[in-house]
Amino acid sequence: MGPLTGTIRVPGDKSISHRALMFGALAVGRTTISGLLEGHDVLATADALRAMGAKIERHSEGEWTVSGVGVGGLLQPKTALDMGNSGTSTRLLMGLVASHGITAAFTGDASLSGRPMGRVIEPLSRMGTSFEASPGGTLPLMMTGSLPAVPITYRLPVASAQVKSAILLAGLNTPGITTVIEPVPTRDHSERMLKGFGADLWVEETDGERVIHIRGEADLSPQNITVPxxxxxxxxxxxxxxxxxxxxxxxxxxxxxxxxxxxxxxxxxxxxxxxxxxxxxxxxxxxxxxxxxxxxxxxxxxxxxxxxxxxxxxxxxxxxxxxxxxxxxxxxxxxxxxxxxxxxxxxxxxxxxxxxxxxxxxxxxxxxxxxxxxxxxxxxxxxxxxxxxxxxxxxxxxxxxxxxxxxxxxxxxxxxxxxxxxxxxxxxxxx
Known part of the structure; x- marks a missing residue:
């Protein structure tokens, strides 16, 4: 092969694609998304949200619409949610389910089933969610959300945007203020996009740490999202x-x-x-x-x-x-x-x-x-x-x-x- 020349575009950002689907599913009304990444991981998120009541449609390459059910409106899925290889789908959707009064089972492929979920199980359990996980806190697992969930203040023991996002998503339908303290900054797509959808979320710097607050029982408004x-x-x-x-x-x-x-x-x-x-x-x-x-x-x-x-x-x-x-x-x-x-x-x-x-x-x-x-x-x-x-x-x-x-x-x-x-x-x- 020769040198790399010319001009190319890579597919849409995976982290932002996951979140656009999830937040669209929790808004009341129709969210449009252009540039959505259509890889297996993001499609696993779309399938899981459909199983919980959101209407998600693909119109052409990268162009999708999501008709949401509103915060608190997720329905109990009839079958297990197959996450394939996607750790992001799993951890963020666990956060979504945590403050809904529903039970959901999560499964995944061999690789995903070896990845640690305890880092999400621990804070979500503090909010009232109950879990039945495989030995070592891995998939497959069953969880039952808490309604109402309990707001917590949680300092992240490891730098993980997925754990942070799971807690913030659980906080969306939790009365009161849920707080995440981040000693080491991680990707902030959740904070940026939640604000864009109308969540009452604010970030402070205290002693060199990022402190993120979200006020629960939120109303999210549909958006037009362009994924970089x-x-x-x-x-x-x-x-x-x-x-x-x-x-x-x-x-x-x-x-x-x-x-x-x-x-x-x-x-x-x-x-x-x-x-x-x-x-x-x-x-x-x-x-x-x-x-x-x-x-x-x-x-x-x-x-x-x-x-x-x-x-x-x-x-x-x-x-x-x-x-x-x-x-x-x-x-x-x-x-x-x-x-x-x-x-x-x-x-x-x-x-x-x-x-x-x-x-x-x-x-x-x-x-x-x-x-x-x-x-x-x-x-x-x-x-x-x-x-x-x-x-x-x-x-x-x-x-x-x-x-x-x-x-x-x-x-x-x-x-x-x-x-x-x-x-x-x-x-x-x-x-």
Missing amino acids: GDPSSAAFFIVAALLVEGSDLTIENVGMNDTRAGLVSVLQLMGGNIELLNEREVGGEPVADLRVRHSQLRGIEVDSAIAPSMIDEFPVLFVAAALAKGTTITNGLEELRVKESDRLTAMAQALTLAGANVTETEDGLIIQGTNGKPLAGTTGEPVTTHLDHRIAMSMAVAGLVSSAGIEVDDTRPIATSFPIFEALLEQSTNA
């Missing part, structure tokens, strides 16, 4: 264009929310030529077009404080580090061990198999780069993706800068977040 391009999807093309010689690629309409744009800052620190063009705001979210040109990257020590703003982008950052000049050191990444796979071990093994020099630590990776020389690639033994879409896409990018190419064991999980990834990669390398 997903920065986590753009990440693969940003890194590919930086690494492949001769590349000059523009990626349009990428969400540049401060709580999500850490990868761009880190790659710029490594010497990456990434230019932000046409910066603007769309639907309350900052957006820009990114022009990315081939660059010789240098290894750095990545500040662990930036981790929450790029937690999903570390697998592809590790690929960038493998081709950089010098050593890249990352730490503070324990959260990567409980994603769709243990992403630290999975990426260490995958990159080592492809010829990179990687040392795995308890909470990060240390990578000695090749100074721009291609990786050897894989011969005979495919990379194990562990059903993780980001491992599969990251190693596809690594394959572009390898001598023998890189074979992965399964590309099907890519459809959970980025169904057109392979077609778009082919388009940009043949522009």
Whole structure:
């Protein structure tokens, strides 16, 4: 494949797509959404909301409408809610159900069924929800919401936008004020969009911590939502264009929310030529077009404080580090061990198999780069993706800068977040 050139658009932001459907389902009236990501994860959210009474219709690619049931209006689903591979769908919908007087069962695939739900079960139980979970607090699980639920003040023990959002969503139908204290800022799409839908939500800074309050028994008003391009999807093309010689690629309409744009800052620190063009705001979210040109990257020590703003982008950052000049050191990444796979071990093994020099630590990776020389690639033994879409896409990018190419064991999980990834990669390398 040749260099990445021309202009592309990545699909809509996954986090914002989930939330647009959920908040639309809780508004009274008709919400329109354009640019919705149509990956398996988001479709699982749509199916679950339909099962609880919302009317959700697709009109054309990315164009959807949601006729909501109102806060407090969710109906008991007749069958288990199948979440597929989507941790976001599961944790946020658990928050929605928590303050409704209904019982719901949640199931998922093998990967999702191994992921921890205790971090959501604990605060929602304090609000009055009862749970019957599998051993270790995993799926499948059954929950019965509390009506009325009890408002709580909860300090997040781990930096997790999903846990924060679950509590705020439970607070929507809870009398009084529910408060979440966030010692480390995480993506704030829920706060921005809830305000846009008319929730009484406000944020304070106290002793360097974000304190988010929401007043319950809310009335949400329908909205017209435009979903910006997903920065986590753009990440693969940003890194590919930086690494492949001769590349000059523009990626349009990428969400540049401060709580999500850490990868761009880190790659710029490594010497990456990434230019932000046409910066603007769309639907309350900052957006820009990114022009990315081939660059010789240098290894750095990545500040662990930036981790929450790029937690999903570390697998592809590790690929960038493998081709950089010098050593890249990352730490503070324990959260990567409980994603769709243990992403630290999975990426260490995958990159080592492809010829990179990687040392795995308890909470990060240390990578000695090749100074721009291609990786050897894989011969005979495919990379194990562990059903993780980001491992599969990251190693596809690594394959572009390898001598023998890189074979992965399964590309099907890519459809959970980025169904057109392979077609778009082919388009940009043949522009």
